Amino acid sequence: MINSTTYDVAVIGAGSAGLQAAQTLGRMHQSTIVISNDRYRNDPTGHMHNFLGHDGAAPAELRLAARKDAEAYADVRFLDVVGAGVTRISGELGAFVLEVDGEPDVQARRVLVAAGVRDTLPDVPGIAENFGDLVAHCPFCHGHEYAGTRVGILGAAPHVAAMASMLLPVAVERVVLTHGATLDEATAAGLARTGASVVTTPVADVRKAGDGLIVTLTDGEEVALGGLFVKTAWQPSSPFAEQLGLATSEVGAIRIDALGRTSVPGVYAAGDLAQGPELPMPMASVLVAAAMGQVAASACVQDAALARIA
Numbered sequence: 001m002i003n004s005t006t007y008d009v010a011v012i013g014a015g016s017a018g019l020q021a022a023q024t025l026g027r028m029h030q031s032t033i034v035i036s037n038d039r040y041r042n043d044p045t046g047h048m049h050n051f052l053g054h055d056g057a058a059p060a061e062l063r064l065a066a067r068k069d070a071e072a073y074a075d076v077r078f079l080d081v082v083g084a085g086v087t088r089i090s091g092e093l094g095a096f097v098l099e100v101d102g103e104p105d106v107q108a109r110r111v112l113v114a115a116g117v118r119d120t121l122p123d124v125p126g127i128a129e130n131f132g133d134l135v136a137h138c139p140f141c142h143g144h145e146y147a148g149t150r151v152g153i154l155g156a157a158p159h160v161a162a163m164a165s166m167l168l169p170v171a172v173e174r175v176v177l178t179h180g181a182t183l184d185e186a187t188a189a190g191l192a193r194t195g196a197s198v199v200t201t202p203v204a205d206v207r208k209a210g211d212g213l214i215v216t217l218t219d220g221e222e223v224a225l226g227g228l229f230v231k232t233a234w235q236p237s238s239p240f241a242e243q244l245g246l247a248t249s250e251v252g253a254i255r256i257d258a259l260g261r262t263s264v265p266g267v268y269a270a271g272d273l274a275q276g277p278e279l280p281m282p283m284a285s286v287l288v289a290a291a292m293g294q295v296a297a298s299a300c301v302q303d304a305a306l307a308r309i310a
């Protein structure tokens with residue numbers, strides 16, 4: 001079944017990227033539908049940091065306030081869906097069709113993909129339970145909360161040396177837990193230079209103890225930490241890049257230009273799943289995602305306006 005309305009823009013996602021895009025589009029009287037299945041990357045955490053005016057706020061509070069802002073504009077409609085949400089996007093500039101789980105298809109002239117990414121955590125017992133609190137992946141989001149403690153870094157890839165160096169001013173002591181893997185020479189030398197210690201025995205499990213964590217190694221030894229950094233493997237939440245034939249980056253993000261346009265006319269992207277020019281990876285934060293949403297929405301408006309006078 002197809003809904004007879006054709007929206008100017010369909011925004012997929014109501015995280016910070018999608019919500020800011022909705023506000024920008026609403027202010028410019030673009031008929032907009034925002035479709036979300038209510039799953040957010042920062043669901044595991046109760047506190048959000050490094051965001052002006054909202055440092056330490058609950059992510060859900062910010063989203064609620066942002067949604068109220070967007071809903072105040074008559075041209076913005078939210079479609080809250082359960083299950084898989086948007087399952088397929090097809091079509092072309094001026095005539096996109098979005099198939100939505102359990103709902104009639106949605107038609108839109110342009111599509112703004114703000115559907116975020118999903119993290120896969122290292123397969124170590126206790127990591128998932130503590131992720132977003134005593135286990136984190138981003139020192140800008142959580143590093144300060146571990147200040148003055150011994151901080152662990154799980155992994156053996158080259159990033160661990162940079163992470164240990166970054167945490168030098170924050171942590172009292174830094175321990176790299178290679179989980180049985182061997183460090184390459186350059187990484188080992190970098191860690192030695194920054195004064196981090198290295199434990200190579202595999203990790204058996206991680207558990208919360210008081211305000212911190214206890215990491216138990218497979219030989220029974222225990223390492224007490226104030227916090228632990230892990231690297232997550234992430235992937236886009238939904239396969240829209242493949243469905244639409246969007247160009248992607250080496251790390252699997254949707255390639256966008258400086259204005260949030262993808263390689264396919266009429267398709268824009270914003271937030272954690274999108275990577276701008278010159279960047280080595282998506283700059284994943286709530287504030288950056290919101291800014292990207294605003295830029296991509298502005299580009300939608302401008303492109304539509306220019307098309308009308310061409």
Ligand SMILES: Cc1cc2nc3c(=O)[nH]c(=O)nc-3n(C[C@H](O)[C@H](O)[C@H](O)COP(=O)(O)OP(=O)(O)OC[C@H]3O[C@@H](n4cnc5c(N)ncnc54)[C@H](O)[C@@H]3O)c2cc1C
Nearest residue numbers: 013014015017038039041042049085086116271272285286
């Ligand atoms: C544990 C953790 C803690 C973090 N802490 C911080 C922090 O303190 N500060 C900070 O700045 N950043 C933090 N981040 C990063 C931050 O969460 C992201 O940068 C930000 O949420 C990205 O916003 P987004 O709008 O791109 O995606 P999201 O917020 O993940 O939103 C994605 C949206 O797309 C929707 N969606 C996805 N697929 C579909 C579909 N098929 N159909 C319909 N809807 C769909 C979802 O329902 C959701 O509405 C943290 C991340 C993690 C994992």
